[in-house]
Amino acid sequence: MSDVAVCPNCGAKNRLGTPPPGQVPVCGRCAGPLPWLLSATDATFDTEVRASVPVLVDFWAAWCGPCRVVAPVLEELAREHAGRLKVVKLDVDHNPAVSGRYEVRSIPTLMLFREGRPAETWVGALPRGTLNARLAPYLG
Numbered sequence: 001m002s003d004v005a006v007c008p009n010c011g012a013k014n015r016l017g018t019p020p021p022g023q024v025p026v027c028g029r030c031a032g033p034l035p036w037l038l039s040a041t042d043a044t045f046d047t048e049v050r051a052s053v054p055v056l057v058d059f060w061a062a063w064c065g066p067c068r069v070v071a072p073v074l075e076e077l078a079r080e081h082a083g084r085l086k087v088v089k090l091d092v093d094h095n096p097a098v099s100g101r102y103e104v105r106s107i108p109t110l111m112l113f114r115e116g117r118p119a120e121t122w123v124g125a126l127p128r129g130t131l132n133a134r135l136a137p138y139l140g
């Protein structure tokens with residue numbers, strides 16, 4: 001999977017690799033923090049939700065209209081909180097094991113993970129301001 005992040009500081013395109021444990025992805029040109037947003041699968045989910053920063057998981061599906069409303073909001077949040085937040089997208093249609101394990105019944109569902117475990121669950125397409133307010137206590 002080749003997830004690409006555009007550096008908010010210098011505009012360089014970076015391929016999002018896996019940073020060393022305890023670190024966040026940084027720009028290869030200017031070393032600033034990159035927006036950390038990628039797609040996970042049933043196979044990679046457990047690894048992706050373990051990070052040094054809070055991880056916001058977006059349970060979504062291609063046919064879900066409200067999910068399309070949330071997607072650009074999450075991209076903005078990843079940019080705004082680069083270095084402090086990771087966003088992981090999970091397509092529930094193609095990854096039934098994870099969505100079943102966390103009992104996702106309605107989408108979009110946003111789940112905030114810390115240390116690999118869910119801390120908060122928010123159902124529905126929340127506006128950016130609301131999401132930011134709910135994330136604030138976790139972003140330090």
Ligand SMILES: [Zn+2]
Pocket residue numbers: 007008009010011012027028029030031032
């Ligand atoms: Zn840069």
